[in-house]
Amino acid sequence: MGNLLKTELYKLKKDRSFRTLVLILILFSVLYPFTTKASSAAKLTLDEYYIYNILSINNDIIKLLPCIFAGFFITSEYSTGTMKSIASSGNSRLRIYFSKLTMFSIGSIIILLILPVFMTTTAGIYFDFNGTTDWMYILKTFGLIAIYGAAFASVMTIVATVFTDNGKTIGFLLMFFALINSLLDFIASKLTFLKTIIHNSVFMLYPGIYKFNQLDDRELFTLIIVPILTFIVLGVLGSFIFRKKEIK
Template sequence: MGNLLKSELFKLSKDRSFRTLTLILIAVAVLIPLISVFIDGSELIRVDELYSNIIGRNNYVLKLVPCLLAGYFISSEYSIGTMKSIASSGNSRIRIYFSKLMVFTFGAIIISVILPIVMTGASATYFQFNGMPDLKYFVQTILFIMLYAAAFASIMMVFATIFTDSGKTIGLLLFIFLLFDGVMFALSLKYTLFVYIYNNSVFKLSYDIININAMQSIEVFQLVLIPILTYLTFGILGVFVFLKKEVK
Protein backbone atom coordinates (compact mmCIF):
# COMPACT_ATOMS: atom_id res chain seq x y z
CA MET A 1 0.00 0.00 0.00
CA GLY A 2 2.85 2.34 0.86
CA ASN A 3 4.52 1.85 -2.52
CA LEU A 4 1.22 2.41 -4.30
CA LEU A 5 0.69 5.67 -2.43
CA LYS A 6 4.22 6.85 -3.23
CA SER A 7 3.68 5.99 -6.88
CA GLU A 8 0.35 7.84 -7.05
CA LEU A 9 1.77 10.88 -5.24
CA PHE A 10 4.65 10.99 -7.71
CA LYS A 11 2.23 10.84 -10.64
CA LEU A 12 0.11 13.59 -9.09
CA SER A 13 3.13 15.83 -8.64
CA LYS A 14 4.03 15.35 -12.32
CA ASP A 15 0.46 15.58 -13.63
CA ARG A 16 0.16 18.54 -16.00
CA SER A 17 -3.52 19.12 -15.30
CA PHE A 18 -2.90 19.31 -11.55
CA ARG A 19 0.00 21.70 -11.99
CA THR A 20 -1.93 23.88 -14.43
CA LEU A 21 -5.05 24.07 -12.26
CA THR A 22 -2.95 24.85 -9.19
CA LEU A 23 -1.01 27.64 -10.90
CA ILE A 24 -4.18 29.19 -12.36
CA LEU A 25 -5.88 29.24 -8.95
CA ILE A 26 -2.81 30.73 -7.28
CA ALA A 27 -2.64 33.44 -9.95
CA VAL A 28 -6.34 34.24 -9.49
CA ALA A 29 -5.93 34.31 -5.69
CA VAL A 30 -3.09 36.82 -5.96
CA LEU A 31 -4.57 39.02 -8.69
CA ILE A 32 -8.16 39.48 -7.45
CA PRO A 33 -7.28 41.36 -4.22
CA LEU A 34 -4.60 43.30 -6.13
CA ILE A 35 -7.24 44.51 -8.59
CA SER A 36 -9.40 45.53 -5.61
CA VAL A 37 -6.52 47.69 -4.36
CA PHE A 38 -6.41 49.60 -7.64
CA ILE A 39 -10.20 50.02 -7.74
CA ASP A 40 -11.13 50.77 -4.11
CA GLY A 41 -7.83 51.46 -2.37
CA SER A 42 -6.31 49.36 0.39
CA GLU A 43 -7.73 51.50 3.22
CA LEU A 44 -11.38 50.76 2.38
CA ILE A 45 -11.17 46.95 2.26
CA ARG A 46 -11.27 44.59 5.22
CA VAL A 47 -9.68 41.16 4.93
CA ASP A 48 -12.50 39.44 6.86
CA GLU A 49 -15.12 40.83 4.45
CA LEU A 50 -13.12 39.62 1.47
CA TYR A 51 -12.65 36.24 3.14
CA SER A 52 -16.42 35.83 3.54
CA ASN A 53 -16.83 36.52 -0.18
CA ILE A 54 -14.10 34.00 -0.95
CA ILE A 55 -15.80 31.24 1.05
CA GLY A 56 -19.08 31.85 -0.74
CA ARG A 57 -17.53 31.80 -4.21
CA ASN A 58 -15.10 28.98 -3.45
CA ASN A 59 -18.03 26.56 -3.50
CA TYR A 60 -17.81 26.51 -7.29
CA VAL A 61 -14.11 25.67 -7.14
CA LEU A 62 -14.82 22.99 -4.54
CA LYS A 63 -17.36 21.25 -6.78
CA LEU A 64 -16.20 21.90 -10.33
CA VAL A 65 -12.44 22.26 -10.66
CA PRO A 66 -11.58 18.79 -9.24
CA CYS A 67 -13.86 17.35 -11.97
CA LEU A 68 -11.15 18.31 -14.46
CA LEU A 69 -8.51 16.57 -12.36
CA ALA A 70 -10.70 13.45 -12.13
CA GLY A 71 -10.88 13.24 -15.91
CA TYR A 72 -7.18 13.74 -16.59
CA PHE A 73 -5.65 12.06 -13.52
CA ILE A 74 -8.02 9.08 -13.14
CA SER A 75 -9.94 8.34 -16.34
CA SER A 76 -7.05 8.97 -18.72
CA GLU A 77 -5.10 6.12 -17.10
CA TYR A 78 -7.69 3.67 -18.39
CA SER A 79 -7.60 4.98 -21.94
CA ILE A 80 -3.78 5.02 -22.23
CA GLY A 81 -3.34 1.58 -20.65
CA THR A 82 -1.66 2.64 -17.40
CA MET A 83 -4.42 1.13 -15.28
CA LYS A 84 -4.02 -2.24 -17.00
CA SER A 85 -0.35 -2.32 -16.00
CA ILE A 86 -1.19 -1.38 -12.41
CA ALA A 87 -3.97 -3.97 -12.18
CA SER A 88 -1.63 -6.71 -13.41
CA SER A 89 1.17 -5.75 -11.01
CA GLY A 90 0.06 -8.20 -8.34
CA ASN A 91 -1.53 -5.65 -5.99
CA SER A 92 -5.13 -6.22 -4.98
CA ARG A 93 -7.71 -4.03 -6.68
CA ILE A 94 -8.94 -2.81 -3.31
CA ARG A 95 -5.50 -1.42 -2.48
CA ILE A 96 -5.14 0.06 -5.95
CA TYR A 97 -8.48 1.83 -5.76
CA PHE A 98 -8.02 3.22 -2.27
CA SER A 99 -4.48 4.41 -2.99
CA LYS A 100 -5.73 6.31 -6.05
CA LEU A 101 -8.73 7.62 -4.10
CA MET A 102 -6.54 8.88 -1.26
CA VAL A 103 -4.11 10.65 -3.60
CA PHE A 104 -6.91 12.07 -5.75
CA THR A 105 -8.59 13.30 -2.55
CA PHE A 106 -5.32 14.95 -1.55
CA GLY A 107 -5.15 16.71 -4.91
CA ALA A 108 -8.79 17.82 -4.69
CA ILE A 109 -8.19 19.22 -1.20
CA ILE A 110 -5.18 21.24 -2.35
CA ILE A 111 -7.18 22.67 -5.26
CA SER A 112 -10.10 23.54 -2.97
CA VAL A 113 -8.13 25.46 -0.33
CA ILE A 114 -5.88 27.52 -2.62
CA LEU A 115 -8.30 30.42 -3.04
CA PRO A 116 -9.23 30.95 0.64
CA ILE A 117 -5.68 30.49 1.94
CA VAL A 118 -3.63 32.25 -0.74
CA MET A 119 -6.15 35.04 -1.30
CA THR A 120 -6.35 35.70 2.44
CA GLY A 121 -2.56 35.84 2.69
CA ALA A 122 -2.31 38.13 -0.34
CA SER A 123 -5.12 40.36 0.98
CA ALA A 124 -3.47 40.65 4.37
CA THR A 125 -0.30 41.86 2.64
CA TYR A 126 -2.07 44.29 0.30
CA PHE A 127 -4.46 45.70 2.92
CA GLN A 128 -1.92 45.86 5.76
CA PHE A 129 -3.78 43.27 7.85
CA ASN A 130 -6.85 45.50 8.08
CA GLY A 131 -9.75 43.58 9.71
CA MET A 132 -8.27 40.09 9.71
CA PRO A 133 -10.78 37.20 10.01
CA ASP A 134 -11.14 35.47 13.36
CA LEU A 135 -8.51 32.73 13.58
CA LYS A 136 -10.95 30.12 14.92
CA TYR A 137 -13.43 30.85 12.12
CA PHE A 138 -10.65 30.75 9.53
CA VAL A 139 -9.37 27.35 10.72
CA GLN A 140 -12.87 25.87 10.99
CA THR A 141 -13.90 26.92 7.50
CA ILE A 142 -10.66 25.62 5.96
CA LEU A 143 -11.10 22.26 7.71
CA PHE A 144 -14.69 21.99 6.51
CA ILE A 145 -13.65 22.87 2.95
CA MET A 146 -11.10 20.06 3.13
CA LEU A 147 -13.71 17.66 4.46
CA TYR A 148 -16.21 18.46 1.73
CA ALA A 149 -13.51 18.36 -0.95
CA ALA A 150 -12.84 14.78 0.15
CA ALA A 151 -16.54 13.92 -0.02
CA PHE A 152 -16.91 15.33 -3.53
CA ALA A 153 -13.69 13.60 -4.60
CA SER A 154 -15.12 10.20 -3.62
CA ILE A 155 -18.17 10.87 -5.82
CA MET A 156 -16.01 12.01 -8.74
CA MET A 157 -13.79 8.96 -8.38
CA VAL A 158 -16.72 6.59 -8.90
CA PHE A 159 -17.75 8.25 -12.16
CA ALA A 160 -14.12 8.48 -13.31
CA THR A 161 -13.88 4.71 -12.81
CA ILE A 162 -17.12 3.98 -14.67
CA PHE A 163 -16.36 6.24 -17.64
CA THR A 164 -12.79 5.53 -18.66
CA ASP A 165 -12.60 8.40 -21.15
CA SER A 166 -11.40 11.73 -19.75
CA GLY A 167 -13.70 13.81 -21.97
CA LYS A 168 -16.82 11.85 -21.05
CA THR A 169 -15.91 11.90 -17.37
CA ILE A 170 -15.33 15.66 -17.26
CA GLY A 171 -18.47 16.41 -19.25
CA LEU A 172 -20.70 14.17 -17.16
CA LEU A 173 -19.28 15.34 -13.82
CA LEU A 174 -19.67 19.01 -14.74
CA PHE A 175 -23.20 18.29 -15.92
CA ILE A 176 -24.09 16.53 -12.65
CA PHE A 177 -22.46 19.04 -10.32
CA LEU A 178 -23.88 22.05 -12.15
CA LEU A 179 -27.44 20.77 -12.40
CA PHE A 180 -27.80 18.75 -9.18
CA ASP A 181 -29.08 21.66 -7.07
CA GLY A 182 -31.65 22.72 -9.66
CA VAL A 183 -32.88 19.18 -10.33
CA MET A 184 -33.25 18.42 -6.63
CA PHE A 185 -35.09 21.69 -6.05
CA ALA A 186 -37.54 20.89 -8.86
CA LEU A 187 -38.12 17.37 -7.51
CA SER A 188 -38.55 18.65 -3.96
CA LEU A 189 -41.48 20.79 -5.11
CA LYS A 190 -43.38 17.60 -5.98
CA TYR A 191 -41.95 15.00 -3.61
CA THR A 192 -41.21 15.63 0.07
CA LEU A 193 -38.64 12.82 0.13
CA PHE A 194 -36.32 14.81 -2.11
CA VAL A 195 -36.43 17.73 0.32
CA TYR A 196 -35.00 15.48 3.03
CA ILE A 197 -32.42 13.95 0.66
CA TYR A 198 -31.17 17.30 -0.60
CA ASN A 199 -31.08 18.95 2.84
CA ASN A 200 -28.90 16.09 4.09
CA SER A 201 -26.57 15.96 1.10
CA VAL A 202 -23.06 17.34 0.76
CA PHE A 203 -24.30 19.46 -2.14
CA LYS A 204 -26.60 21.45 0.14
CA LEU A 205 -24.50 21.41 3.30
CA SER A 206 -21.41 22.74 1.53
CA TYR A 207 -23.19 26.09 1.26
CA ASP A 208 -23.54 26.21 5.05
CA ILE A 209 -19.79 26.23 5.76
CA ILE A 210 -19.78 30.02 5.70
CA ASN A 211 -22.36 30.09 8.55
CA ILE A 212 -20.42 27.82 10.91
CA ASN A 213 -20.32 30.48 13.68
CA ALA A 214 -24.13 30.77 13.77
CA MET A 215 -24.81 27.02 13.94
CA GLN A 216 -25.98 24.98 16.89
CA SER A 217 -24.09 21.88 18.02
CA ILE A 218 -26.44 19.45 16.26
CA GLU A 219 -26.06 21.38 12.98
CA VAL A 220 -22.28 21.32 13.28
CA PHE A 221 -22.42 17.58 13.98
CA GLN A 222 -24.48 17.09 10.81
CA LEU A 223 -22.02 19.25 8.88
CA VAL A 224 -19.23 16.89 9.97
CA LEU A 225 -21.04 13.55 9.76
CA ILE A 226 -22.60 13.78 6.28
CA PRO A 227 -19.34 14.25 4.29
CA ILE A 228 -17.66 11.47 6.26
CA LEU A 229 -20.52 9.06 5.50
CA THR A 230 -20.50 10.22 1.87
CA TYR A 231 -16.77 9.54 1.56
CA LEU A 232 -17.08 6.07 3.06
CA THR A 233 -20.20 5.18 1.04
CA PHE A 234 -18.83 6.23 -2.33
CA GLY A 235 -15.40 4.83 -1.46
CA ILE A 236 -16.93 1.38 -0.90
CA LEU A 237 -19.17 1.77 -3.97
CA GLY A 238 -16.15 2.66 -6.07
CA VAL A 239 -14.32 -0.45 -4.90
CA PHE A 240 -17.23 -2.66 -6.00
CA VAL A 241 -17.30 -0.90 -9.38
CA PHE A 242 -13.54 -1.36 -9.82
CA LEU A 243 -13.68 -5.03 -8.79
CA LYS A 244 -16.33 -5.75 -11.42
CA LYS A 245 -14.70 -3.63 -14.12
CA GLU A 246 -12.81 -5.16 -17.01
CA VAL A 247 -9.59 -3.18 -17.29
CA LYS A 248 -8.41 -3.02 -20.91
Protein backbone atom coordinates in the same frame (compact mmCIF):
# COMPACT_ATOMS: atom_id res chain seq x y z
CA MET B 1 -1.00 -0.39 0.23
CA GLY B 2 1.97 1.75 1.21
CA ASN B 3 3.73 1.17 -2.11
CA LEU B 4 0.53 1.97 -4.02
CA LEU B 5 0.15 5.23 -2.12
CA LYS B 6 3.77 6.16 -2.83
CA THR B 7 3.22 5.42 -6.51
CA GLU B 8 0.06 7.54 -6.64
CA LEU B 9 1.81 10.34 -4.75
CA TYR B 10 4.59 10.30 -7.33
CA LYS B 11 2.01 10.47 -10.12
CA LEU B 12 0.28 13.37 -8.39
CA LYS B 13 3.51 15.33 -8.14
CA LYS B 14 4.34 14.70 -11.80
CA ASP B 15 0.81 15.16 -13.17
CA ARG B 16 0.89 18.09 -15.62
CA SER B 17 -2.79 18.92 -15.24
CA PHE B 18 -2.41 19.15 -11.46
CA ARG B 19 0.69 21.31 -11.64
CA THR B 20 -0.92 23.58 -14.24
CA LEU B 21 -4.10 24.03 -12.20
CA VAL B 22 -2.09 24.74 -9.06
CA LEU B 23 0.04 27.35 -10.83
CA ILE B 24 -2.98 29.07 -12.37
CA LEU B 25 -4.77 29.19 -9.02
CA ILE B 26 -1.76 30.59 -7.18
CA LEU B 27 -1.31 33.34 -9.77
CA PHE B 28 -5.03 34.16 -9.71
CA SER B 29 -5.13 34.15 -5.91
CA VAL B 30 -2.18 36.53 -5.61
CA LEU B 31 -3.29 38.91 -8.38
CA TYR B 32 -7.07 39.04 -7.87
CA PRO B 33 -7.07 41.24 -4.72
CA PHE B 34 -5.28 43.96 -6.71
CA THR B 35 -8.35 44.23 -8.95
CA THR B 36 -10.48 45.21 -5.95
CA LYS B 37 -10.73 48.86 -5.01
CA ALA B 38 -8.93 49.54 -1.75
CA SER B 39 -11.71 51.93 -0.67
CA SER B 40 -14.31 49.18 -1.04
CA ALA B 41 -12.24 46.63 0.86
CA ALA B 42 -11.56 49.12 3.67
CA LYS B 43 -15.26 49.12 4.52
CA LEU B 44 -15.13 45.39 5.26
CA THR B 45 -13.42 43.19 7.79
CA LEU B 46 -11.14 40.48 6.42
CA ASP B 47 -13.74 37.95 7.58
CA GLU B 48 -16.39 39.61 5.41
CA TYR B 49 -14.06 39.86 2.41
CA TYR B 50 -13.23 36.19 2.90
CA ILE B 51 -16.90 35.18 2.94
CA TYR B 52 -18.30 37.40 0.18
CA ASN B 53 -15.36 37.41 -2.22
CA ILE B 54 -13.06 34.46 -1.62
CA LEU B 55 -15.53 31.71 -0.68
CA SER B 56 -17.99 32.74 -3.38
CA ILE B 57 -15.27 32.31 -6.02
CA ASN B 58 -14.16 29.05 -4.44
CA ASN B 59 -17.70 27.68 -4.75
CA ASP B 60 -17.31 27.95 -8.53
CA ILE B 61 -13.88 26.32 -8.44
CA ILE B 62 -15.23 23.19 -6.74
CA LYS B 63 -17.55 22.73 -9.72
CA LEU B 64 -14.84 23.17 -12.33
CA LEU B 65 -11.21 22.45 -11.62
CA PRO B 66 -11.39 19.14 -9.69
CA CYS B 67 -13.68 17.84 -12.47
CA ILE B 68 -11.00 18.63 -15.03
CA PHE B 69 -8.34 17.14 -12.76
CA ALA B 70 -10.36 13.90 -12.48
CA GLY B 71 -10.50 13.58 -16.24
CA PHE B 72 -6.72 13.63 -16.53
CA PHE B 73 -5.51 12.06 -13.28
CA ILE B 74 -7.88 9.08 -13.27
CA THR B 75 -9.42 8.39 -16.68
CA SER B 76 -6.22 8.95 -18.65
CA GLU B 77 -4.80 5.81 -17.02
CA TYR B 78 -7.51 3.73 -18.65
CA SER B 79 -6.82 5.06 -22.15
CA THR B 80 -3.03 4.63 -21.81
CA GLY B 81 -3.30 1.09 -20.42
CA THR B 82 -1.71 2.05 -17.10
CA MET B 83 -4.76 0.97 -15.11
CA LYS B 84 -4.75 -2.47 -16.76
CA SER B 85 -1.10 -2.93 -15.77
CA ILE B 86 -1.81 -1.87 -12.18
CA ALA B 87 -4.85 -4.17 -11.95
CA SER B 88 -2.77 -7.13 -13.13
CA SER B 89 0.10 -6.38 -10.74
CA GLY B 90 -1.20 -8.66 -8.00
CA ASN B 91 -2.57 -5.92 -5.74
CA SER B 92 -6.23 -6.19 -4.74
CA ARG B 93 -8.58 -3.87 -6.58
CA LEU B 94 -9.84 -2.54 -3.26
CA ARG B 95 -6.35 -1.26 -2.42
CA ILE B 96 -5.80 0.07 -5.93
CA TYR B 97 -9.07 2.01 -5.87
CA PHE B 98 -8.57 3.50 -2.41
CA SER B 99 -4.98 4.49 -3.13
CA LYS B 100 -6.16 6.30 -6.27
CA LEU B 101 -9.10 7.84 -4.40
CA THR B 102 -6.85 8.95 -1.54
CA MET B 103 -4.34 10.76 -3.75
CA PHE B 104 -7.03 12.24 -5.97
CA SER B 105 -8.76 13.53 -2.83
CA ILE B 106 -5.52 15.07 -1.58
CA GLY B 107 -4.95 16.71 -4.95
CA SER B 108 -8.53 18.04 -5.00
CA ILE B 109 -8.20 19.40 -1.46
CA ILE B 110 -4.99 21.20 -2.40
CA ILE B 111 -6.75 22.73 -5.42
CA LEU B 112 -9.69 23.86 -3.28
CA LEU B 113 -7.52 25.35 -0.53
CA ILE B 114 -5.09 27.32 -2.71
CA LEU B 115 -7.48 30.19 -3.34
CA PRO B 116 -8.68 30.60 0.27
CA VAL B 117 -5.14 30.39 1.67
CA PHE B 118 -3.27 32.53 -0.86
CA MET B 119 -5.98 35.08 -1.55
CA THR B 120 -6.72 35.58 2.15
CA THR B 121 -3.02 36.10 2.84
CA THR B 122 -2.56 38.49 -0.08
CA ALA B 123 -5.68 40.49 0.79
CA GLY B 124 -4.68 40.66 4.44
CA ILE B 125 -1.30 42.12 3.50
CA TYR B 126 -2.50 44.44 0.72
CA PHE B 127 -5.66 45.97 2.24
CA ASP B 128 -6.17 47.91 5.43
CA PHE B 129 -9.28 46.09 6.60
CA ASN B 130 -11.68 47.48 9.15
CA GLY B 131 -11.93 45.69 12.52
CA THR B 132 -10.24 42.56 13.82
CA THR B 133 -9.91 39.23 12.05
CA ASP B 134 -11.19 35.94 13.44
CA TRP B 135 -8.40 33.71 12.17
CA MET B 136 -9.80 30.69 14.01
CA TYR B 137 -13.03 31.00 12.02
CA ILE B 138 -11.06 31.12 8.76
CA LEU B 139 -8.92 28.12 9.71
CA LYS B 140 -12.01 26.10 10.61
CA THR B 141 -13.54 26.81 7.20
CA PHE B 142 -10.30 25.48 5.68
CA GLY B 143 -10.97 22.21 7.49
CA LEU B 144 -14.57 22.07 6.28
CA ILE B 145 -13.50 22.79 2.70
CA ALA B 146 -11.02 19.91 2.98
CA ILE B 147 -13.54 17.28 4.12
CA TYR B 148 -16.14 18.42 1.58
CA GLY B 149 -13.47 18.38 -1.12
CA ALA B 150 -12.75 14.75 -0.23
CA ALA B 151 -16.47 13.92 -0.36
CA PHE B 152 -16.84 15.48 -3.82
CA ALA B 153 -13.67 13.68 -4.91
CA SER B 154 -15.33 10.36 -4.04
CA VAL B 155 -18.19 11.27 -6.41
CA MET B 156 -15.77 12.25 -9.17
CA THR B 157 -13.73 9.07 -8.79
CA ILE B 158 -16.82 6.89 -9.29
CA VAL B 159 -17.78 8.82 -12.44
CA ALA B 160 -14.23 8.56 -13.79
CA THR B 161 -14.24 4.82 -13.09
CA VAL B 162 -17.54 4.32 -14.90
CA PHE B 163 -16.73 6.37 -18.02
CA THR B 164 -12.94 5.76 -18.35
CA ASP B 165 -12.80 8.51 -20.98
CA ASN B 166 -11.42 12.03 -20.43
CA GLY B 167 -14.02 13.94 -22.43
CA LYS B 168 -17.02 12.02 -21.11
CA THR B 169 -15.81 12.25 -17.52
CA ILE B 170 -15.11 15.99 -17.60
CA GLY B 171 -18.29 16.80 -19.53
CA PHE B 172 -20.55 14.75 -17.27
CA LEU B 173 -18.98 16.05 -14.05
CA LEU B 174 -19.22 19.70 -15.13
CA MET B 175 -22.88 19.24 -16.04
CA PHE B 176 -23.57 17.23 -12.88
CA PHE B 177 -22.11 19.76 -10.46
CA ALA B 178 -23.71 22.67 -12.33
CA LEU B 179 -27.21 21.16 -12.09
CA ILE B 180 -27.21 18.91 -9.01
CA ASN B 181 -28.40 21.50 -6.47
CA SER B 182 -31.30 22.67 -8.66
CA LEU B 183 -32.19 19.06 -9.44
CA LEU B 184 -32.17 18.10 -5.76
CA ASP B 185 -34.34 21.12 -4.89
CA PHE B 186 -36.85 20.00 -7.53
CA ILE B 187 -36.88 16.40 -6.26
CA ALA B 188 -37.33 17.59 -2.66
CA SER B 189 -40.33 19.71 -3.68
CA LYS B 190 -41.98 16.75 -5.41
CA LEU B 191 -40.99 13.93 -3.05
CA THR B 192 -41.34 15.46 0.39
CA PHE B 193 -40.37 12.25 2.18
CA LEU B 194 -36.86 12.69 0.74
CA LYS B 195 -36.62 16.36 1.73
CA THR B 196 -34.64 15.80 4.95
CA ILE B 197 -32.15 13.46 3.27
CA ILE B 198 -31.65 15.79 0.30
CA HIS B 199 -31.22 18.91 2.41
CA ASN B 200 -28.60 17.10 4.48
CA SER B 201 -26.58 15.88 1.49
CA VAL B 202 -23.07 17.19 0.83
CA PHE B 203 -24.31 19.08 -2.21
CA MET B 204 -26.87 21.08 -0.26
CA LEU B 205 -24.76 21.57 2.87
CA TYR B 206 -21.55 22.82 1.23
CA PRO B 207 -22.75 26.31 0.12
CA GLY B 208 -23.55 27.15 3.74
CA ILE B 209 -20.37 26.00 5.45
CA TYR B 210 -19.36 29.61 6.16
CA LYS B 211 -22.34 29.81 8.56
CA PHE B 212 -21.01 26.99 10.74
CA ASN B 213 -20.48 29.33 13.71
CA GLN B 214 -24.22 30.09 13.69
CA LEU B 215 -25.25 26.45 14.01
CA ASP B 216 -26.19 24.54 17.14
CA ASP B 217 -24.28 21.41 18.16
CA ARG B 218 -26.58 19.03 16.28
CA GLU B 219 -26.43 21.02 13.04
CA LEU B 220 -22.65 21.37 13.32
CA PHE B 221 -22.30 17.63 13.86
CA THR B 222 -24.37 17.02 10.71
CA LEU B 223 -22.23 19.49 8.76
CA ILE B 224 -19.08 17.58 9.70
CA ILE B 225 -20.22 13.95 9.70
CA VAL B 226 -22.10 13.97 6.37
CA PRO B 227 -19.04 14.52 4.12
CA ILE B 228 -17.04 11.96 6.11
CA LEU B 229 -19.76 9.31 5.74
CA THR B 230 -20.19 10.25 2.08
CA PHE B 231 -16.49 9.68 1.44
CA ILE B 232 -16.57 6.28 3.17
CA VAL B 233 -19.81 5.04 1.59
CA LEU B 234 -18.97 6.20 -1.93
CA GLY B 235 -15.43 4.91 -1.52
CA VAL B 236 -16.77 1.41 -0.76
CA LEU B 237 -19.33 1.67 -3.59
CA GLY B 238 -16.67 2.84 -6.02
CA SER B 239 -14.30 0.05 -5.06
CA PHE B 240 -17.10 -2.49 -5.66
CA ILE B 241 -17.73 -0.98 -9.14
CA PHE B 242 -14.01 -1.05 -9.89
CA ARG B 243 -13.72 -4.67 -8.73
CA LYS B 244 -16.47 -5.76 -11.12
CA LYS B 245 -15.26 -3.62 -14.01
CA GLU B 246 -13.59 -5.14 -17.04
CA ILE B 247 -10.46 -3.09 -17.73
CA LYS B 248 -9.36 -3.07 -21.35
